[in-house]
Amino acid sequence: MTTTIERPEVITPEELGGPEGHHPDALHGDADHGHHEGPSGILNWLTSTDHKVIGKSYMITSLVTFFIAGIMAVVIRAQLLDPHTSLVSYQTYNELFTMHGSLMLYLFAGPFAFGGLANYIVPLQVGAPDMAFPRLNALSYWLYLGGVITMLSGFLVAGGAASFGWVSYAPLSNATNSPGAGADLWLMALALTGFSAIFTGVNLVATILYLRAPGMTMFRVPIFSWNMLVTAILILIAFPVLFAAVVMLFCDRHFGTHIFSVEGGGSPVLWQHLFWFFGHPEVYILALPYFGMVTDILPVFSRKPVFGYKGMVFATMSIAALSTGVWAHHMFTTGVVLLPFFSLLSYLIAVPTGIKFFNWIGTMWRGQLSFQSPMLFSIGFLLIFLVGGVTGVLLASPPVDFMTHDTYFVVAHFHNVLIGTAVFGGFAGFYFWYPKMFGRMLREGLGKLHFWFLFIGFWVTFMPQYLLGLHGMPRRVASYAPDTGWTTLNVISTLGTYVIGFSFLFFLINLMVSWRKPVPSGPNPWDGHGLEWFTSSPPPHHNYTHLPPIRSERPTWDYNHPEHRTVVHKPKGKKFAAPNKGDKETVGAPS
Amino acid sequence: MATALTWVDATAHRPLLSTSNYMSSPASVIAVNAPSTDPTDPSQHRVSGMRRGWITALIVGAPLVLAGCNAYPSYGADPGATKQGSDTFKLYSGMMTTGIVIGGFVAVLILWTVVRYRRRSDEMPKQFHENLPIEILYTAVPVIIVGFLFFFTVLTENNVDATQPVNATVTSTGRPVVDITVTAFQWGWRFDYTGLNVGVVGETTNGPNNKGPQMVVPAGETIQITLVSNDTVHGFYLRDFNFSRYAQPGVTNIFDLNVLHTGTYDGQCTQFCGLYHSEMLFSIRSVTPSAFESWASAEVTAGHTLQGSPSGAGNIPPPNTRTTPANAGPSVASSATPKQKASA
Ligand code: HEM
Ligand SMILES: [Cu+2]
Ligand SMILES: [Cu+2]
Helix, strand or coil: CCCCCCCCCCCCCCCCCCCCCCCCCCCCCHHHCCCCCCCCHHHHHHHCCCHHHHHHHHHHHHHHHHHHHHHHHHHHHHHCCCCCCCCCCHHHHHHHHHHHHHHHHHHHHHHHHHHHHHHHHHHHHHCCCCCCCHHHHHHHHHHHHHHHHHHHHHHHCCCCECCCCCCCCCCCCCCCCCCCHHHHHHHHHHHHHHHHHHHHHHHHHHHHHHCCCCCCCHHHCCHHHHHHHHHHHHHHHHHHHHHHHHHHHHHHHHCCCCCCCCCCCCCHHHHHHHHHHHHHHHHHHHHHHHHHHHHHHHHHHHCCCCCCHHHHHHHHHHHHHHHCCCHHHHCHHHCCCCHHHHHHHHHHHHHHHHHHHHHHHHHHCCCCECCCHHHHHHHHHHHHHHHHHHHHHHHCCHHHHHHHCCEHHHHHHHHHHHHHHHHHHHHHHHHHHHHHHHCECCCHHHHHHHHHHHHHHHHHHHHHHHHHHHCCCECCCCCCCHHHCCHHHHHHHHHHHHHHHHHHHHHHHHHHHHHHCCCECCCCCCCCCCHHHCCCCCCCCCCCCCCCCCCCCCHHHHHHCCCCCCEECCCCCCCCCCCCCCCCCCCCCCC | CCCCCCCCCCCCCCCCEECCCCCCECCECCCCCCCCCCCCCHHHHHHHHHHHHHHHHHCCCCCHHHHCCCCCCCCCCCCCCEHHHHHHHHHHHHHHHHHHHHHHHHHHHHHHHHHHCECCCCCCCCCEECCHHHHHHHHHHHHHHHHHHHHHHHHHHHHHHCCCCCCCEECCCCCECEEEEEEEECCEEEEEEHHHCEEEEEECCCCCCCCCCEEEEECCCEEEEEEEECCCCEEEEEHHHCEEEEECCCCCEEEEEEECCCEEEEEEECCCCCCCHHHCEEEEEEECHHHHHHHHHHHHHCCCCCCCCCCCCCCCCCCCCCCCCCCCCHHHHCCCCCCCCCCC
């Protein structure tokens, strides 16, 4: 790469002054802040290399993708409302769940986190003027947008979109079984977004490692940015493997190779290995950013520092390390993998995940909790992800996996995980940082309505699916017989989906209201902790005109509450604990 | 062709591997008198004693309400119609109890924290963080818990995956395991009883009310399934057996099933395999060994033999000669299926 790194233009921090005094309360956009000269309007958008513009583009695109995939979910559930409903044909149903899963995972949950929120927030959190490679960042977005369009265009070609599930198992995905162009478009889309993810990963690593503001040591980087660093490394491990697998499959389909076909001496199981070697780290690529968001949000609304900062960092790193060694837990029923090994490693992931839970609880412990929308969504995340985590531990056991594999039990499990993280965590992050990005508030009442309908709708939709799976309903079925006894639970699940769908009306209205009748947010509406709350909302072109002294992972808080800095927990019966060694400045008890 | 049978009701018995004599010939079924299983069989005792100890250990102090009076609450699952399936069920039940206790504890902790520490004043909370003893505690305890879970997982897994040599004799019955090759294809199943020269095949794209082909097996005996696929990956799954296994091209999977009771159990393909995946049904009917004998000989008489003539369903070619249709459309369904590809 020949792109030059722009060094952050850091202005010497002023002495500890009055909180928030000198910040321009802003409703005006980036261009208003002086030294940015460039085209405006659509040309600005097309040519921008500003991480904030790219981040917003990513976010809008991925939210649109989320809504499209969500509408597909509603159609899927409507089809299953009754046995033998024929709302859509079998073929269409198969296309719909394939596209629903693919859009949600490849094009929403990932890009929303690392292309959208992380792109916007990480440079702000570490005090950088932009991403390390701004032009590469723009390329990422355009590749991603190309990927979205490519994947959706499958619906327009003869033969329809890809219909082999989001995992595209060989040999169902070969040229004989999936002859249409839809399958090729699906592969192309993965190649495009794969590269976009890799470039974003490179960018995040470089930004977090090299563009931190003076004073921002690694152990003062906020947890969200830490998690993005680890996520980015996982992206660099996983996505090249996916790309390689996609190329191989493409060669099988078009160039007569037999990498995944038995006839030519290849191995269909090899596809599963390659895919899941990508696929399981991908699960954490999707989860870690949202863990990070929640870890940044809980302290703000508890008015306390995160409980075990280093514990969180090490938990994240061990989750990432373990996640590269558990892929075959998706293949227990193939009969060709070493069960105890993959089972044990999968179980072990529960340990750092448990550490995170106790840290989240410890963060709220003896705090002063207030329940604005970001906090509500974060608590929703905790409860929903908890159930996904527990059922995940069950699935780490090969015999239990045998009995539930490819049934609705698994569908319920991964929605518990994915909706917990990407939807509850993601919307927590969105409600939290929206004021920073747009300089205006979202309405609390509408946010709470959104939360409660979504939260209740979630349980109504997915708890019955656990039971359906245990009662034997396989996933990816377009119909079922009336005598299976699955009808009632399916009806409940579908009604829950309608509630979920309804909840997003409040979200859309909220956006509209905030757009029509803006309520200015000011730089720091939540009494935030991270550096990002120090600058104006939205931030000026290169993010900072001033920086506070950075002495902990929450410089803005320290600046605003000089008398309430972090102290080491005082164990009972002992004298006040010794100051933390290392980077954290520990001051006396606030009494 | 089958010899006359004298068979003790086999519903309660579990075959054990032994070296007693047996006889077998490819096209006939031989049965020997079967003593019923001794309920005090030490090998059974060992297993259930261990399980009971485990449950006790894991839910010490847990609200007994959860488990009720039953050591193995079902939590929506079937207790398992096979020996293997009931092992799995007990593991599932124990793990679910553990999960509910631990998950419940954490959930209550979260909710309690949320309610207890809701903002009541503008007073600033103490800005504490870190507490090494607690951090060590909440790292070590989960390690121990997953260690337990892993231990019992491995025990169960070994039981479920154990296979007997095909020619092994079952003490109680004196007969070799029933060896059935199951071939999955788009979209149906073929069951070949290798030792008995019986072949059953059925395709399931004949409309939504078709229940697919039926595999008949003797209750209480060891059935050894050799699972293969003719085209894509399929999933051989029976809810009541708490079991599934992929049928994959290029892979031969072998596993044993010991159906405990007589009855009919629905099965279905669970791994997505193309257009008619949702209709790829089958069932297993477990009958007394004597009924099994007569069924097998009747099948042979009817000409439903290995890889040979079709069984009931008509013109389905035997495995490995059938060309796979593209999953694209109505042509595969012929006249029978009402579903048509939408012009999306
Ligand atoms: C918003 C509410 C949602 C509903 C009601 C919903 C519903 C469903 C249903 C019913 C299926 C099973 C289809 C089948 O097996 O026949 C499914 C599959 C799936 N969903 Fe969702 N979903 C939702 C959101 C999400 C989200 C947010 C994600 C990921 C971030 C997601 C990822 C997936 C994936 C990966 C599959 C598997 C697709 C496949 O089998 O290939 N879903 N969804
Ligand atoms: Cu995984
Ligand atoms: Cu199938």
